[in-house]
Amino acid sequence: MTGPLLEVAHLRTEFVTGGAPLVAVDDVSFSLAPGETLGLVGESGSGKSVTAFSIMRLVQPPGRITGGEIRFNGRDLLTLDEEAMRRIRGAEIALIFQEPSSALNPVFTVGDQIGEVLRVHGRATRAQARTRAVELLEAVRMPDPAHRVDDYPHQLSGGQRQRVLIAMALACKPSLVIADEPTTALDVTVQAQIMELLSEMKTQFQLSLLLITHDLGVVAESADRVAIMYAGRIVEEGPVRQIFRSPAHPYTRGLLASIPGGAPGSRLQAIEGTVPRLDQLPPGCSFAPRCPSRFDLCDTAPPPPYEVGPGQRARCYLHRNR
Amino acid sequence: MMPLLDVRHLAKQFSRTRGLFGAGSVLRAVDDVSFTIEEGETFGLVGETGSGKTTTGRCVLRLIEPTSGEVRFRGEDVLRASRRRMRELRRQMQIVFQDPYSSLNPRMRVRAIVEEPLIIHRLGGRVERRARVDELFGLVGLDPALADRYPHQFSGGQRQRVGLARALALNPSFIVADEPVSALDVSIQAQVINLLQDLQQQLGLSYLFISHDLRLVRHICTRVAVMYFGRIVEMGETGSLFASPQHPYTRALLSAIPVADPDARTPRLVIEPAGIDSTRPLREIADGHWAAV
Incomplete structure (x- = not known):
């Protein structure tokens, strides 16, 4: 190899x-x-x-x-x-x-x-x-x-x-x-x-x-593999099947859910809010202001990449204990 | 019951001249297009670049004068309406444009942009207009406190x-939405689509939804017409059309949609423009499902 x-x-x-x-x-x-x-x-x-x-x-x-x-x-x-x-x-x-x-x-x-x-x-x-x-x-x-x-x-x-x-x-x-x-x-x-x-x-x-x-x-x-970027950082990365089957970052989940494809006429799962301006990034995770899973740790510092599966990493504190 | 909008044999031709003495040619941008839209319905017009979908939308509102055909709005012949009557009709029929960057005047505050239709149509005094703009901002999910900013700050x-608040200012019943989300990011598209659906329920709106995005059309529209080289080649209930497309162009179009699922590989169908007989008329192949086959 x-x-x-x-x-x-x-x-x-x-x-x-x-x-x-x-x-x-x-x-x-x-x-x-x-x-x-x-x-x-x-x-x-x-x-x-x-x-x-x-x-x-x-x-x-x-x-x-x-x-x-x-x-x-x-x-x-x-x-x-x-x-x-x-x-x-x-x-x-x-x-x-x-x-x-x-x-x-x-x-x-x-x-x-x-x-x-x-x-x-x-x-x-x-x-x-x-x-x-x-x-x-x-x-x-x-x-x-x-x-x-x-x-x-x-x-x-x-x-x-x-x-x-x-x-x-x-x-x-x-x-x-x-x-x-x-x-x-x-x-x-x-x-x-x-x-x-x-x-x-x-x-x-x-x-x-x-x-x-x-x-x-x-x-x-x-x-073959995917890297998802948000506000200048790669927030999740992994093999394509893995990312589509079990997305680990709330932003990736939101993106996948916002694709129309469910029952016609049903509500789309929108990600609320807007992408932050680069001169107004929050001190912690850049996605925190829009994140449905946000908790106290998210506002402290940008999360490092955590290993969440084989070859899959996500910058999200939800996965800090794995 | 009378449909809200009844379009019959609509045609728009553009003439192209070739040099000073050359013989001109005629481009049939919209060619014998007929469809109806019922009250409260979302009717989708899909097609690729140059298919005539945008021209059709503009002809319906007479933003472009069609060459021939008929457009009836609640039974009234729109194409033969006087200037004065047309102005009244425009209060009922509005448009939302594709590009939110170029369709708002950069030198006007957004409050003035949303208020302008009220001034043009002489509706209400200063105080009432101000209240109406605040109300419209609330309706489309914008903080009225932002009304004194300029478009570039959004x-x-x-x-x-x-743009939607401005279109709603005159309380219309019908809106032509021309690619309303195609310039937006995916996560924001969903917000605007949800808003369009909420407003439809709240205000009883009908939409002519023009789009190249079949995934979106399938999601939001009750009925769909597929345009190809200025003609409708297939039309029907969304479910029926997506489940059993009849026209070769519709089939090719559906097979080309990228599916966000790594395990769902669909075979691509190739379309040969020469292989399509464009003179074939629409015929009803199932209840309410028409195709030019």
């Missing part, structure tokens, strides 16, 4: 805008084995995208990584110089963005844009790039790839654009793909096709996938 | 409550 491909330990990313720094990612640790899919789930502002950008070292000022380690293939990405990091980005770790329309450059053909990735990383000459681009478009099931390669992004549908982004991500055969809400902007039938494509590509290219999403349905179908 | 879910 080889070690993990990616190991994030105690990652902390802050944004400094005048007053006290806002901690967008706080003590986040997880690992990803070769060939594994980890679903990183959270609502807006939970820190899941900042986590992804931190791994790619693409956090822009006033954001800054202020602590932790990101070990990828044995190297600590946080200690690499910018040149070494540039060689990893796009070649060994690729990122697929949420908005297929804004992630592509409108004035270049899709062939040019796929080719650029290959040429920047020295994987193809200008002449070879076009052939490789057609092959990659074919791999992502683009209809009529030999002609589509000369299309501009506006000539393609949303689903086709997402296929182009996946082709670009796969161009240099990375070992890790981070997909940030890859299907959120797409219609449900197209979403199903793209998720199917991603899982096929994962097998074919032997990828590990960090799948960032707010959709627990997508996670249930595609991920 | 979260997405709270803003959608403000």
Whole structure:
């Protein structure tokens, strides 16, 4: 058994805008084995995208990584110089963005844009790039790839654009793909096709996938393990079956219960209240103000992760005595 | 009994011009759409991007003028109503928009946003309006003490409550809810859906609920119509439609819903647009269940 491909330990990313720094990612640790899919789930502002950008070292000022380690293939990405990091980005770790329309450059053909990735990383000459681009478009099931390669992004549908982004991500055969809400902007039938494509590509290219999403349905179908983020922290983590069958954190339970699916017309189990602002986090557990199981300990300090089952951990004082 | 809303053969065409001398083409955004909504009902209109569901909702309220067809509200022909009569009808028919971020004027305090319809329709004096706004805030679960803030000081879910309070200001009986929760986080979606259901019971509202989210539609709607390329391809009681979908598009749509259960793998059906005969009329295949098959 080889070690993990990616190991994030105690990652902390802050944004400094005048007053006290806002901690967008706080003590986040997880690992990803070769060939594994980890679903990183959270609502807006939970820190899941900042986590992804931190791994790619693409956090822009006033954001800054202020602590932790990101070990990828044995190297600590946080200690690499910018040149070494540039060689990893796009070649060994690729990122697929949420908005297929804004992630592509409108004035270049899709062939040019796929080719650029290959040429920047020295994987193809200008002449070879076009052939490789057609092959990659074919791999992502683009209809009529030999002609589509000369299309501009506006000539393609949303689903086709997402296929182009996946082709670009796969161009240099990375070992890790981070997909940030890859299907959120797409219609449900197209979403199903793209998720199917991603899982096929994962097998074919032997990828590990960090799948960032707010959709627990997508996670249930595609991920091996799940990490649930809330207000910058991973509040629960574990194998996908375990999390869906026996969620340990009240937030995870609330999220699962709020999915419509019970008797039609019945009341949905809403989580009351709203996500706290990062500059107004409570001193204890961030979820405490909305938590139905809150007790005195919850307001003291943020709970550490407790082992709640095989491979399952939850940051919740309910599990302190196990 | 007369339905609350009766839509017949509704059509909206947009013409696209091609250059200065090129022949234009016609886009049939809504194509021969007919349905009824009963008092107290939640009628769902589902479909994907470009299916015409939003255009249908706007045509019903005449926020977009339909090309042809008929819209009757409590028997009255809405499309032939005078400007003056239309204003009166709008007190009965309101809309809640999808995006709580762009549908509220950022330069107005939320009290003024909710009060505005009352001023436009000259309802009550200053004191009565103030009391009404406080009442509306209570109705949608917002603290009236927050009424003097601006929209940016509210979260997405709270803003959608403000939009709902504004829609309710004139005491309507019918609300077009156009993707009312799709911009909200999952945990907040449930709050707003519960609120919509509570208000329906309390105030006897009827909803035209427009959504792309089939899980939500199944939960909240009594009847559902599925739109595809401007036409209704299937319509029926929610239970019947979800249990035995007849149209190939409905089947593909249902099979594409991700299920939040790692052990429930459903086979995906693929839809080939070319394989669908879009001229086929709806026919009744079971009691109240219609499909274009």
